[in-house]
Amino acid sequence: MPPAIYALLVVNFAVGTQGFVFGGLLSEMAADLGIPVGTAGLAITASAVTFAIGSPVFAVLLARLERRAILIVGLAILLLGNLACMAAPGFGALIGLRLVTGTGAALVGAVGGATAAQLVSPEKRGRVLALVLGGLTLAFMLGLPLGSAVGGAYGWRACFALSAAIAALALLALLAVMPRVPPIPGPRPSPGALLRIPPVRAAFATNFLAFVGSFCVVAFTGPLVNQVTGLAGAAVGPFQACIGVGSLLGLAAGGRTADSPKGRTALLAALVLLLLCQLSYASLLAGWGGARSAWLLALTIVLSAGALFAVVPILQARLAALAGAATPLALALNGSLVSLGQGAGAAIGGFTRNHLGFASAGLVGATIVLAAALLAARVLPRLGAGVTPREAAEPARPGP
Template sequence: MPPAIYALLLVNFAVGTQGFVFGGLLAEMAADLGIAVGTAGLAITASAVTFALGSPVFAVLLAGRERRGVLATGLAVLLLGNLACMLAPDFGTLVALRVVTGTGAALVGAVGGATAAQLVSPEKRGRALALVLGGLTLAFMLGLPLGSLAGGAYGWRACFALSAAVTALALAALAAVMPKVPPVPGPAPSARALLRIPPVQAAFATNFLAFAGAFCVVAFTGPLVNQVTGLSGAAVGPFQACIGAGSLLGLAFGGRAADSPGGRAALAAALVLLLLCQLAYAGLLAGWGGTRSAWLLAGTILLSAAALFAVVPILQSRLAALAGPATALALALNGSLVSLGQGAGAAAGGLARNRFGFAAAGLLGATVVVSAILAARRVIPASAASPSAPGSPSRPGP
């Protein structure tokens, strides 16, 4: 793989870290700012929804722009936004600043996936996209646990200082190895044309529902670990590392499946495993784990992350094969739906937790994942040998 792919991995590491770096310190943040833990989850939602709305808009507005410059601008906004979040005097200000960081992430998301797809040949696309997505894995494996360690030692505001440092490193790597990447020639991208393709519709729905279902619980990793095991602060870090390890396994599996004829079966298997994990969360939160709760929770977190991240490269590779000149828009919309799913899941899970207890969030997540399984049946037709198999629907024009 070209060095620029690894720079994009680091860019995703920065974006993923800023999204959830304070997830293990939600209880501490809530106590310091005088709000409920469920309400604190809105700091995640604010950035996620801004990313979801902004990324496809930027993909259209910046379709004719050179990619490296757009990525650098997005990282600069992200860097300044995280520094400001560190100094936020109250929760309202923090939420507003999270909109700023979401805007920076949206600029990155508008062109990041399409840039990766342009840098490699089509037969390596699935693995390249999985590798770039590995930045999110590193965020969960390293960035989030480091955030919990920093926050446990210096307070939750230190999480944003860490995120700013990671973003600065990504910006330096981008400047060092990323060549200028021109936009893909062709007609202007059209969301309407993309949404006329049934497998594209199904891929978008599957992506959103899978992440929304998973994040009904995983957005509250700190409180989850607190309730099931009694651990808090820096002790949450190893459980967050399980998210990273599971994501790494899932991306490796999904990347290979995306470049092979087994993508359809792999997608179904990953979603069924994700469903079982949400049910396991509900059981553990209801107190069914007994003395082995910590080990069972760690295993569930690992498997849930593996299942969720196996889905992503399969869907991305399929979308890239279908979208043609509109690949940047398709992947930006897909990334937006990931973020929107995360935000919607965090909001719905927080509401369920506040009103009915934490176990209800797991049951809600399982219900949403069932909907993802139903949508996934139309993503890759049984007759398609692979995501780029002949006979795929025609690519969209303007």
């Protein structure tokens, strides 16, 4: 495996950590800034939505530029933006700075996955994309628990110092081993043409709904652990590590099936498991776990993360196969929908938590995941039917 693939893994580790590094300290952040916990969750949403909007835009605007330079600029913005977040004087300033860090993440997302796909042969794309996505797993296994430990010891602002340090590590790794990577030759990718392909639309929608439903609860991991187990601060870290363990297992399973005929079956199984996990969250938040609540919560987190992250490489590998020269745009759009799903899930979960109670957020999440599963069962059998990679790169034609 080229060393640059592992550098991209570290880059994803930095991006994933900055997105949620303070998630275990939302209650403490809210108390310090004098805002509801649900409102504090908007600090997650701000970065996620910026990533979601910016990533595909940058994929089109920067389609003719060398990839390594784009990644370096994105990581530099992440580094400086997180240092500024550490000193934010209030919640409004923090939201503004989270928009800046979201922009840095968007630059990385615009080319990161496609760069990984360019560095290996087509038959290895599914496994390589799963490996690079493993950086997000490391963020949950190491970055987020470290954030909770550091924030518990030194205050929630220290979480951003940790995120900046990880961004600096990723930047150094990139400078050390990443070669210059030219843009993919061919026509400039067209979002309109890409979205005209039915299986591509179905893959995008399934991924988006899965993340929206899951993040109605998991975006609030700190408050979730607080309410179900009574634990707080650094004690939240092991539960965040459970997300990483589940993600690692899910990526391994999804990566193995991504390029095989079993991909659709694995996808449907993962979505059904994700649905059951959202119902489990609702039950635990309603107080039905009893004396075993902590163990049941840890198991639910592992299974939920595993199911969610098994979905991603399966859909990404299929998108890369369909998109041809538009692969950077397809993967950027998919990544932006993942981020938008995370942000939308956090917003929906926060609103539901504030107005209907935390357990209701689990039920709302289950309903959204059910929609993803039904869509996959009905539409995704047509994935790959009669579609050539060239179609995704052709300019969009005006409608009638």
